[in-house]
Amino acid sequence: MAEWKNQIAKITLPTPFAVGDVNIYLIKGDRLTLVDAGPKTEEAWESLKFQLAGLGLTPEDIEQVILTHDHPDHAGLLDYFPDSLEVFGHYLNERWINRTEEFLEEHDRFYLGLFTEFGIPQQYLRMAGQLKKSLKYSCHRSLTRTLSEGDRLPGLAGWKVIETPGHAQSHISLYREEDGVLLAGDHILAHISPNPLLEPPLIAGGERPKPQLQYNVSLKKLRDYPIDLVYTGHGAEVRKLPQLIDRRLERQHDRAMHVKEMLNERPKTVFELCRELFPKAFERELGLTLSETVGQLDYLLSLDEIESYDDGNVMYYRSKRGVGRG
CATH class of the missing domain: 1.10.10.10 (Winged helix-like DNA-binding domain superfamily/Winged helix DNA-binding domain)
Known part of the structure; x- marks a missing residue:
């Protein structure tokens, strides 16, 4: 059952994905904030309502949502909230959470081109169009406002944005300076290294991102912060972050x-x-x-x-x- 610890409540929701349950977070401040939202399934929605009730809350009490990144297990349940709810995140969330037919067509063209470049046999080429199948668990929403490196979080004094691309191009982490708490989304996980996922370039026909290189840079970047405790998008919390970063970079x-x-x-x-x-x-x-x-x-x-x-x-x-x- 969710409980408050130092103004943060961890809520764990089921997902239809192999990664298993996802963690989302409530933060108390001038505005009650939900960080990430879970996948768009009835099971996740019922679990969220049940855990909110245990805190004496309902979904209507949530005043804003901040996305760490656009993946369906973190953004899908936005569709269950009223359109008036404000949603904040990096601008690169937009093309994934508010998808257009043009983007979906470019998505398939990009992967089909990659499949050819990668030497993938003919019988697997059909799978290029299937790589977006998980998007059925995502939302169709638009960001209210974008967040970028160093921005202060609306309604949450003492919190700021650290851009941490790699696992997703849109990925940000949220840092509370007074006590070194980091809400890291999927950038930091306790027991596995997140997969830096291939994505289409922002401009069609442009050079594709290199997410593994981005992820390594983002990991090293966190060494510059006196981080004491990391709340993760899946699994347990992390302490001794510098040691974990060193292990991850060495193993990679x-x-x-x-x-x-x-x-x-x-x-x-x-x-x-x-x-x-x-x-x-x-x-x-x-x-x-x-x-x-x-x-x-x-x-x-x-x-x-x-x-x-x-x-x-x-x-x-x-x-x-x-x-x-x-």
Whole structure:
């Protein structure tokens, strides 16, 4: 059951996703604020109402919502709230939570182009259009106002925004300066490293974001803050954040070096690497496993450990120091 601790109440809601339950948060201030909203399901809505009742509240008591990012398990239930409720978040939420047909068409074109570049066989190309299937659990809302780096949170004295892109391009974390509390969304999780997910560029035809590199920068950025306690989007709270950051960066580097070793024998496509890295999961979770694979390649390219080249429409990657270099 939810309870108040230092003006914050953690509410855990069920989701239809493999990640399991999602954490959302109430913050007391001049305005009662909900941070994230959960997925658009009746089960999540009933659970939210039940836990609010345990705090002596109803959904109508919530005066504003702040989104840490746009993913459906964090934004979907906005559709259950009245249109008059104010919603704040990074401007890059907008294209996902207030989707247009133009954006959805560009979404499919982007992934179909990536699938070709990644060397994905013909029988899997149909899955490019299926990568947006989780959006049925998202909302159709618009932001009331946007938030960006250093902004103070409306109605919440002492809180400010830290931009933490990587897991999502729209991702922000919320920091309370007086006691070093961070509401980190999915940027920090206790037991797993969040997957930095591929997204279409903001401008159609532009260079795609490199979320793994962004995520690493965002992790290092948090070292500059005296953070004592992290409330996470899934699972338990985190303390000793600098140590966790060091472990995450080290493990990600080790994973990338393993990918480099896989390229020593011969050049490979993203799909070939993805299938080797995730032999049981790549078909079931193609979007997630491709994001992980590409993230390691982007990282290795940034270190000049590997190189890429075009073979027709397909991109190949090879080690610069491995025996398979052509």
